[in-house]
Amino acid sequence: MAGARALGFKGCLKIGGSQIRNLLNAKDFFLFDCDGVIWHGEEAITGAPTVVSSLIKHGKNVFFVTNNCTRPRKNYVNKFYRLGFTDVMQEQIFSSSYCSALYLRDVAKVQGKVFVIGGEGVRNELLQAGISFVGDEDAPDGTIFNCALASDVKAVLVGHDDKFTFLKLAKASCYLRDPECLFLATDVDPWHPLQDGRILPGSGCLTAALEVATGRKAMVIGKPSPFMFECISSQFRVDPAQCLMVGDRLETDMLFGANCGLDTMLTLTGISQMKTAQEYRDSDHSTNQSFVPDYVVDTIADFLPAFED
Amino acid sequence: MSVAKKVPKNTVASIILNEVLNHCPAKLSNRGRRALVRGVTKSPMHLFLIFLRIVFLLGFLVVVFKLLAGYAMFYTFLALVNQTSNEWYKGRRNLGTTGTGSCTRLSGPLIKKMLDSMDNVLFDCDGVIWRGDQAIPGTPDIINLLKKNGKKVFFVTNNNTKTRKMYADKLALMGFNVTEDDVFGTAYCSAMYLKKVSKLHGKVYLMGSNAMRQELEKVGIQQTGVGPDPISGVQMDWANVPLDPEVKAVVVGFDEHFSYMKLNRALQYLNNPDCLLVGTNTDTRLPLEEGKAVPGTGCILKAVETAAQRQAQTVSKPKHIMYDCVASQFGLYSARCLMVGDRLDTDFLLGSVADAEGHQESGCPERLGLVPDYYVKIIAELLPALQG
Numbered sequence: 001m002a003g004a005r006a007l008g009f010k011g012c013l014k015i016g017g018s019q020i021r022n023l024l025n026a027k028d029f030f031l032f033d034c035d036g037v038i039w040h041g042e043e044a045i046t047g048a049p050t051v052v053s054s055l056i057k058h059g060k061n062v063f064f065v066t067n068n069c070t071r072p073r074k075n076y077v078n079k080f081y082r083l084g085f086t087d088v089m090q091e092q093i094f095s096s097s098y099c100s101a102l103y104l105r106d107v108a109k110v111q112g113k114v115f116v117i118g119g120e121g122v123r124n125e126l127l128q129a130g131i132s133f134v135g136d137e138d139a140p141d142g143t144i145f146n147c148a149l150a151s152d153v154k155a156v157l158v159g160h161d162d163k164f165t166f167l168k169l170a171k172a173s174c175y176l177r178d179p180e181c182l183f184l185a186t187d188v189d190p191w192h193p194l195q196d197g198r199i200l201p202g203s204g205c206l207t208a209a210l211e212v213a214t215g216r217k218a219m220v221i222g223k224p225s226p227f228m229f230e231c232i233s234s235q236f237r238v239d240p241a242q243c244l245m246v247g248d249r250l251e252t253d254m255l256f257g258a259n260c261g262l263d264t265m266l267t268l269t270g271i272s273q274m275k276t277a278q279e280y281r282d283s284d285h286s287t288n289q290s291f292v293p294d295y296v297v298d299t300i301a302d303f304l305p306a307f308e309d
Numbered sequence: 310m311s312v313a314k315k316v317p318k319n320t321v322a323s324i325i326l327n328e329v330l331n332h333c334p335a336k337l338s339n340r341g342r343r344a345l346v347r348g349v350t351k352s353p354m355h356l357f358l359i360f361l362r363i364v365f366l367l368g369f370l371v372v373v374f375k376l377l378a379g380y381a382m383f384y385t386f387l388a389l390v391n392q393t394s395n396e397w398y399k400g401r402r403n404l405g406t407t408g409t410g411s412c413t414r415l416s417g418p419l420i421k422k423m424l425d426s427m428d429n430v431l432f433d434c435d436g437v438i439w440r441g442d443q444a445i446p447g448t449p450d451i452i453n454l455l456k457k458n459g460k461k462v463f464f465v466t467n468n469n470t471k472t473r474k475m476y477a478d479k480l481a482l483m484g485f486n487v488t489e490d491d492v493f494g495t496a497y498c499s500a501m502y503l504k505k506v507s508k509l510h511g512k513v514y515l516m517g518s519n520a521m522r523q524e525l526e527k528v529g530i531q532q533t534g535v536g537p538d539p540i541s542g543v544q545m546d547w548a549n550v551p552l553d554p555e556v557k558a559v560v561v562g563f564d565e566h567f568s569y570m571k572l573n574r575a576l577q578y579l580n581n582p583d584c585l586l587v588g589t590n591t592d593t594r595l596p597l598e599e600g601k602a603v604p605g606t607g608c609i610l611k612a613v614e615t616a617a618q619r620q621a622q623t624v625s626k627p628k629h630i631m632y633d634c635v636a637s638q639f640g641l642y643s644a645r646c647l648m649v650g651d652r653l654d655t656d657f658l659l660g661s662v663a664d665a666e667g668h669q670e671s672g673c674p675e676r677l678g679l680v681p682d683y684y685v686k687i688i689a690e691l692l693p694a695l696q697g
Binding site for chain 2: 161162163164165166169170173190191194195196198199200201202204205206208209210211212213215
């Protein structure tokens with residue numbers, strides 16, 4: 001069932017029962033987004049732990065691909081365990097902070113320091129990767145008019161930072177005046193939802209501010225950029241045709257799947273609704289087609305009947 | 310020969326027919342003769358019609374060719390003189406008043422002629438009147454002379470970190486003879502916009518400076534949020550931060566206390582689609598004293614727009630709101646207004662939207678659709694015309 005679109009599907013196909021079983025048989029690699037797909041905040045989605053365990057028991061390769069850069073991978077393992085996903089190992093988790101560190105170490109091979117706008121999640125991954133960084137070690141009376149800049153900063157990495165200040169913005173834009181200084185963003189999500197449906201500003205806002213300040217475009221590590229898939233491919237032998245990307249955000253997860261040549265599935269337990277997916281599908285602009293999922297399910301718990309045999 | 314009888318004698322057709330028959334080597338069958346007669350009797354009319362067709366066709370081709378050639382030559386000419394057709398037509402429109410096309414270097418008697426046709430002059434400040442806290446040499450004299458010559462002079466700036474009074478004081482220190490009423494900064498224009506255009510009844514969540522707070526209070530609009538405005542607790546607390554129900558708009562200016570928490574609070578207010586989002590300006594840099602610069606209001610505004618997934622209403626140049634603010638208070642007639650600035654993307658859009666002629670310092674710009682009518686290297690070049 002590789003390339004469902006090639007078979008003439010226009011997308012947004014709601015599937016259940018035996019169709020899911022066929023899909024599960026056809027695919028070997030399952031990439032799951034986390035927030036809104038397998039859990040909401042601190043609560044697992046009903047049936048999700050069983051689905052993940054069953055997939056692993058049936059010999060499928062399961063990976064978790066998340067833009068959330070607020071915690072390091074080892075904390076994610078704890079969260080998975082806490083919420084009932086007991087078979088998940090650290091190697092299966094790919095967060096945008098982890099992949100940013102990989103990019104800086106293995107692709108950019110940065111020699112020098114990284115100016116970090118981000119929290120513990122990002123800093124910890126940089127430490128693990130052996131990358132030296134500077135952040136908000138400001139003198140207490142440092143202001144935008146007289147702050148000191150570190151030397152030897154070769155890259156600026158912007159992630160989710162709830163301690164973001166104008167001073168950090170000013171410093172980052174100073175560092176980025178050097179065209180040799182790399183400009184990376186963990187992700188460009190404009191907001192992200194909490195458990196109760198309320199939203200908070202995302203890294204995308206901070207990245208946008210810095211892009212305007214510098215007149216430069218950030219290199220995006222997280223979805224929908226395909227780099228996270230390249231990270232997975234570099235560590236595991238993955239065939240895109242055997243992959244299924246399961247997510248809840250059309251503009252992030254579905255576009256990521258399209259960019260990597262994967263089949264995509266939207267679950268309706270998160271941000272995007274069926275109506276929006278259908279609007280994209282019926283729109284005249286060809287670029288909107290990349291947002292359209294191949295398949296739709298109400299919840300990934302719909303996979304469960306497929307395992308009962 | 311019965312065939313030949315059908316052709317009247319002594320006609321061109323009969324002559325041709327006889328000639329053909331005489332010279333025809335083969336014997337023609339009856340059918341052949343009939344075909345020959347048909348051809349010959351039709352021949353003169355047929356030829357004439359063909360001739361007409363050729364004439365019209367050629368004529369048509371000539372006309373089309375001339376149109377295409379004219380079009381191609383006109384656009385080649387425009388390419389050589391580096392203008393768009395719109396600019397050329399605009400230049401032609403001004404021929405009556407200036408005698409030249411657009412982006413003309415102002416010098417000599419042209420300056421006096423141009424100035425005589427203007428009643429009001431609007432000056433951008435940064436880079437035109439002052440740099441940092443130093444006046445550009447010659448400018449105080451020009452302003453004072455313009456006023457002496459009966460022109461109204463206004464100062465228009467995107468900067469929202471000072472009130473009108475602060476700007477007037479700064480200008481007075483530099484030697485300009487101005488009052489508070491002559492200065493229009495975006496802090497003041499935003500307050501006026503909210504009061505007069507949006508007709509705001511309620512409070513404002515302000516991400517901006519004390520100057521903005523003062524201008525808002527002067528027009529009777531209460532604000533909340535100026536300063537650091539932190540939020541404590543965890544993510545759930547931030548998303549559920551208590552909101553002032555009287556806040557009806559979020560106003561974004563230059564805010565050195567900009568932070569994630571203020572951005573969050575703005576987002577929570579903007580979750581209500583009826584809450585307005587107003588920005589003072591979109592400048593990416595804010596110039597400071599001693600030639601330094603920091604990220605400008607545009608960066609903060611972009612962060613808020615990204616979070617709220619909507620566009621702000623901006624008050625600054627190049628939108629017409631600032632010009633309207635000046636014009637409405639002083640009854641200005643735009644055809645007799647001159648805008649003097651140094652930034653194509655802000656000052657001249659103001660000028661062109663208001664249909665005012667603009668003039669620019671330092672060099673003729675490339676095509677941005679924003680070509681000013683005149684340019685000078687430095688506005689002190691206007692001095693001789695004013696003194697003479």
